[in-house]
Amino acid sequence: MAATQVVRSEWTKIRSVASTVWTLSLAVVVTVALGMLISALSRSQFDRMPVRERLSFDPTFVSFAGMTLGQLAMIVFGVLVVSNEYSTGMIRTSLAAVPQRGTFLFSKIAVATGLALVIGMVTSFAAFFLGQSVLGSLRTEIGEPGVLRAVIGGGLYMTLIAMFSMGVATMLRSPMLSLGILMPFFFLISNILANVDATKRIGRFLPDQAGSRIMQVVPRVDDDTPYGPWGGLGIMVLWVIASLVGGYLALRNRDA
Structure with a gap:
């Protein structure tokens, strides 16, 4: 097959599965809604913030507060795109129709990545503009230094999260096992490792911790991170490449 x-x-396949469509819709809604909520709370509490927090207040990054839940939806999307065929048994039919496993896998990833990129960019720009509208006098503008980079970076970040999840799901094949590893990793383990002094130097190189730097415009006070926004995104790209290569090797070397 060509x-x-x-x-x-x-x-x-992707557009015919209702769960993937609903998951992407949820990514947009929760990211934008939570970003607006946190922006409103930040505006009302700004005068009561400690001086240290006011000095490093980043209106762009505040509008992306909903990315935490948005990346959850992208993880689910990435896992479902790959593992739905394993859970339904359709993988055997698919591989019979497309014996070239590399072509099969990377066509699936290419289509899903393109869709994730469109949704990610729409979500990122919507979260930014609506979040800034809520921040009022604390707002920033898209033309300010570093802001457009951060907004585009937000869309890239969501896309890379989905791609990383696709690679992991290809290696593990089970949707429950994939989600059971990815969810705690991103929402618990990564944050603990990045915020505990003993493990901070390791934690800052994890995919989400490094990648999220692209969305920051105002550096934190006393920030000693050894890479910048694009360097952080580059680290995340390396994690994604590793997961996709691992997924391809797993698919190539074992039975369906």
Whole structure:
């Protein structure tokens, strides 16, 4: 089967599964809504914040406060795109139709990544503009130094989260096992490692901790992170490449 036919087939699969459509819709809604809520709270509490927090107040990053839940939806999307075929048994039919496993996997990832990128960018720009509208006098503008980079970076960050999840799900095959590892990793383990003094030097190189730097415009007071916004995104890209290579090797070397 030609690569274009495989891509078209994967697009049909993704759009025909209701759970993936609802998951992406949820990513937009929760990210924007939570960002607006946190922006409103930040505006009302700004005068009571400690001086240290006011000095490092980042209106752009505040509007992305909902990314925590948005990345949850992207993780679920990435896992479902890959593991739905394993849970339903359709993987055998798919591999029979497309024996070239590399073509099969990377066509699926390409289609899902394109969709995640569109949703990620829409979400990031919507979260920024609506969040700034709520911040009032604390707001910033898209033309300010570093702001457009951060907004575009927010969309890239969400896309990379989905891609990383696809690679992990390809290695593990089970949706429950994939989510059971990815959820605690991103929402518990990563934050603990990045905020405990003994493990901070390691934790800051984890994919979400490094990648989220791209969304920051105002550096934190006494921030000693050894990389900048693009360096952090680069570290995240390396994690994504590793997960996708691992997924490909796992798919290539074992039975469906």
